[in-house]
Amino acid sequence: MTSMFSITPSILVTSVLNPNLRVFDIVMPTEYGTSYNSYVVVGSEKIALIEAAHADFLDAYFAHLDAALEGRAPDYLVLDHTEPDHTGTVAALLERYPDLQIVISRSGALFLQNIVNRADLDCLIVGEGDTLDLGDKTLRFISAPLLHWPDTMFTYCPEEKVVFTCDFLGSHYCEPEVFDRHILYADAYEEALRQYFGGIMAPFKPYVRAGLEKLSALDVEVACVSHGPVLTRGCELERVIGRYGQWAAEEDSGRALRVPVFYCSAYGSTKALAQRLVSGIRSVLPGAEVASYDLIEHDLAELGALMNESDAFALGSPTINRDALPVVWNLLAQADAINFAKRPVALFGSYGWSGEAAGHIAQRLTSLKAAVFEEQLRVQFIPTEADLTAAETFGAAFAATIAPQ
Numbered sequence: 001m002t003s004m005f006s007i008t009p010s011i012l013v014t015s016v017l018n019p020n021l022r023v024f025d026i027v028m029p030t031e032y033g034t035s036y037n038s039y040v041v042v043g044s045e046k047i048a049l050i051e052a053a054h055a056d057f058l059d060a061y062f063a064h065l066d067a068a069l070e071g072r073a074p075d076y077l078v079l080d081h082t083e084p085d086h087t088g089t090v091a092a093l094l095e096r097y098p099d100l101q102i103v104i105s106r107s108g109a110l111f112l113q114n115i116v117n118r119a120d121l122d123c124l125i126v127g128e129g130d131t132l133d134l135g136d137k138t139l140r141f142i143s144a145p146l147l148h149w150p151d152t153m154f155t156y157c158p159e160e161k162v163v164f165t166c167d168f169l170g171s172h173y174c175e176p177e178v179f180d181r182h183i184l185y186a187d188a189y190e191e192a193l194r195q196y197f198g199g200i201m202a203p204f205k206p207y208v209r210a211g212l213e214k215l216s217a218l219d220v221e222v223a224c225v226s227h228g229p230v231l232t233r234g235c236e237l238e239r240v241i242g243r244y245g246q247w248a249a250e251e252d253s254g255r256a257l258r259v260p261v262f263y264c265s266a267y268g269s270t271k272a273l274a275q276r277l278v279s280g281i282r283s284v285l286p287g288a289e290v291a292s293y294d295l296i297e298h299d300l301a302e303l304g305a306l307m308n309e310s311d312a313f314a315l316g317s318p319t320i321n322r323d324a325l326p327v328v329w330n331l332l333a334q335a336d337a338i339n340f341a342k343r344p345v346a347l348f349g350s351y352g353w354s355g356e357a358a359g360h361i362a363q364r365l366t367s368l369k370a371a372v373f374e375e376q377l378r379v380q381f382i383p384t385e386a387d388l389t390a391a392e393t394f395g396a397a398f399a400a401t402i403a404p405q
């Protein structure tokens with residue numbers, strides 16, 4: 001499915017729609033599908049394509065591009081970042097238009113060589129403030145690193161007051177027309193917008209704030225995003241920018257410390273330790289948000305978000321087959337690795353024969369650069385009252401390492 005329409009007389013959107021996508025990049029649920037948006041900017045002298053598309057939709061992409069170009073050959077392909085959902089059709093584009101010059105950031109050019117596996121690409125490297133003359137239209141490039149790839153940039157057309165923001169301000173949301181004035185399911189769009197921010201932009205909040213500041217310096221009527229509805233002033237643009245500002249705000253200083261205690265427990269032993277750990281942590285951090293969470297009984301995605309937002313956490317697992325339980329690995333699979341460094345974590349658990357779980361979890365956390373509490377609380381079979389008291393002491397000692405000085 002495709003969607004094509006004019007944003008201005010000189011700018012067309014040539015999206016490929018994928019309403020049936022349910023998981024993006026093999027990790028991100030996309031309940032509302034997605035679109036891969038690309039654009040054509042027609043100047044009086046030159047024509048620029050902005051972004052390409054996912055390789056799985058090559059035929060649809062070309063059909064739409066042909067309709068937009070009406071027999072003209074494009075001169076430039078601007079790639080605001082190189083993730084393959086927007087560069088999967090680049091190799092085929094270059095076969096069809098051998099003189100097409102790629103306009104890209106320096107790091108993007110390095111990535112692209114290994115995406116199309118060609119060392120002879122004709123790349124025009126651009127950086128902050130550089131411009132490209134299309135005749136009566138200009139494209140100005142604005143560096144926007146880590147939104148969400150290292151090579152990300154925005155492209156701005158001042159004559160049309162249109163900015164191409166790559167994935168920034170986008171959403172995995174798909175309706176027949178990729179335009180904010182015709183959104184049929186506003187609540188679903190809002191949910192998709194939030195999930196997209198959480199999954200793609202949240203690890204880079206300082207860069208989000210920097211990106212918003214750069215956008216605020218531009219006179220913008222339309223933001224052409226790479227996924228989901230194109231955003232227009234007076235409809236969704238201001239609201240979406242406001243949401244990003246809100247979600248990317250500095251961590252609320254003065255909020256209570258969050259120290260969740262996660263566990264799973266086959267026969268209640270690790271659960272009992274978790275409960276006494278909570279008491280121990282609270283004894284040192286009376287104002288902290290401390291509670292225990294059974295990994296089996298709670299929604300694991302919500303616990304993953306809580307783990308990522310925590311200031312520190314404890315994690316308890318029994319040992320079965322010489323390892324921690326799968327649910328523990330599933331929790332840690334959600335770790336925001338970019339922001340996990342130095343996160344204090346304490347490990348505990350009951351075991352029957354050998355008790356390897358805590359050690360294996362420690363290895364994983366160390367690879368995430370977390371600050372693993374050097375002591376581990378391991379109890380064989382059923383904890384005695386002395387073991388439970390030790391769990392409380394253990395929790396207090398761990399809390400002492402994270403208490404504000």
Ligand code: FEO
Binds near residue numbers: 081083085148167226
């Ligand atoms: Fe939509 Fe980062 O690619």
